[in-house]
Amino acid sequence: MASDTRPGTPDPVATGRHLLTWWRGSLRARVITSTVLLGSLLAILLGSLLYQQVSRGLVEQAIDSAERDASQQVANAQQAFDSTDRRDDSGLRGLAEEQIQSMSGPSAEDGRRVHLLPALGNDSGVVERMATGVAAEDIPVSLQEAIAADPANQQVLVTPVSLGEGQDRATAVVVGSRVSLLRAGPYDLVLVYPLLREQETLDLVRQLFLLGGLGLVALVVGLALLATRMVTRPVEEVAKASQEVAQGHLDERLPVVGNDEIAQLATSFNTMADSIQHQIRELRSLSQLQQRFVSDVSHELRTPLTTMRMAGDVLHASREDFTAPVARSAELLDQEMDRFEDLLAELLEISRFDSGAVTVERHEEDILPTVRAAVQGVETLAAKVGTLLRLHLPDERVEVCMDGRRISRILRNLLTNAVEHGEGRPVDVTVACTPQVVAVSVRDHGIGLTEEQRHQVFDRFWRADPARTRTTGGTGLGLAIAVEDARVHGGWLQVGSEPGRGACLRLVLPRTHTYVIAEEPPPVPADRDLDGRATDGVVPPVVLALATREDD
Secondary structure (H helix, E strand, O other): OOOOOOOOOOOHHHHHHHHHHHHHHOHHHHHHHHHHHHHHHHHHHHHHHHHHHHHHHHHHHHHHHHHHHHHHHHHHHHHHHHHOOOOOHHHHHHHHHHHHHHHOOOOOOOOOEEEEEEOOOOOOOOOOOEEEOOOHHHOOHHHHHHHHHOOOOOEEEEEEEEOOOOOOEEEEEEEEEEEEEOOOEEEEEEEEEEOHHHHHHHHHHHHHHHHHHHHHHHHHHHHHHHHHHHHHHHHHHHHHHHHHHHOOOOOOOOOOOOOOHHHHHHHHHHHHHHHHHHHHHHHHHHHHHHHHHHHHHHHHHHHHHHHHHHHHHHHHHOHHHOOHHHHHHHHHHHHHHHHHHHHHHHHHHHHHHHHOOOOOOOEEEEHHHHHHHHHHHOHHHHHHHOOOEEEEOOOOOOEEEEOHHHHHHHHHHHHHHHHHOOOOOOEEEEEEEOOOEEEEEEEOOOOOOOHHHHHHOOOOOOOOOOOOOOOOOOOOOHHHHHHHHHHHOOOEEEEEEOOOOOEEEEEEEEOOOOOOOOOOOOOOOOOHHHOOOOOOOOOOHHHHHHHHHHHO
């Protein structure tokens, strides 16, 4: 069900998520809120306990005082009833009224209230029910029943009573006793003691507890702020320094003040930063030496390689004049010289990538002729192993701003690997495009790759199966160079594969130098039915995936 939120009205769900995110992302907020909640809970529990103790003490004190006063008042009233010389009904009623008035409090708002009513079973009717400041319905029947069951003792009850018209009900101590009137029989004398002063005292105590609780919470908040500032501020400094180090600012250090735990943390961080900086410097120096070594060795080998190539060509051209073993040696020498030249060229290219000296000459050109030329370049190898190369190209031109030499090298590497690992099965080459992106997929149906192999397929000098017989005798640098070539074009080289179901390598390039593929394209499907090939006029899934990513 959609929430009914009007424009300009804050969404409570979004606000709650924002607060939760803020709370989770701030150590100071968690410490302060937790401390405030625990402090408030402690203040509430402590205040409630103390308030109950004070309330119980005041009530017990009021009951004790009411019992003593009621005992004295009942004794005086009984003595007056016993010593009176009034024997007629009107005289007895006047005497009872005088006693009730004398026992009442000094004012209607304060003091005791008196109620005289016939005992249960007394139907004489000589003296009727009399009361001052208390209603008859406020005297519970249970009190009269208790007096009737034990007339010799006082019966005490704490209950709410009405203090008069227009006033709220108040808690009072009700004390009932048995008195006897001449000719009238037994009567219940009930004295009501409203706990007004005690209620005022409790109200004052409640206000003091509330103010004290608020003060305690404020004190806890202040202490929490001070404590968190003392603890989280150094932690924030460490976090900030760690971010600076992670971004490459290896000279970032923390000030060391004192010798406490925070100072030990700062010292440990500085020691760690020094160690990381030293190791990174060593690694950079080693990497530079390695790159220089590879570059120098590669350059130095070109001169002797040229001489060896010339001599090898002479021997290879004259192999028919040699004996069979020597002729075979000349052929092997020529083949190994080709591999040596390829390896040297790839090492030089890798060294250029490592040193950042790669230059890219991009031009607007149709990528389809480049794809066809790459396929023609591996047709001899494919025919040798019995592999059929199938092209799936669009009818119209696909203009791409690219370095044709590097893209051609990428495609040759992809096609060579597909033929080598295709087990003689067909290899499908598909070109799919959107207005912004072009994708070239090379799909074989051979042995495939495991998940671990997929993560290593672009590593330098890595081979899926070193023991496997290879037709071309590759160096293991082809796909590593292909990845770098795709990267300098602002593109991606991806692989999708499952063991026994072949592999699909996909080159994704922006068609213009102004368009940037900010995020990695969707994964390459490994299923045979989703390999990106256009069949029967159906739009390839690669195009759909790329178009969807662009719409997002």
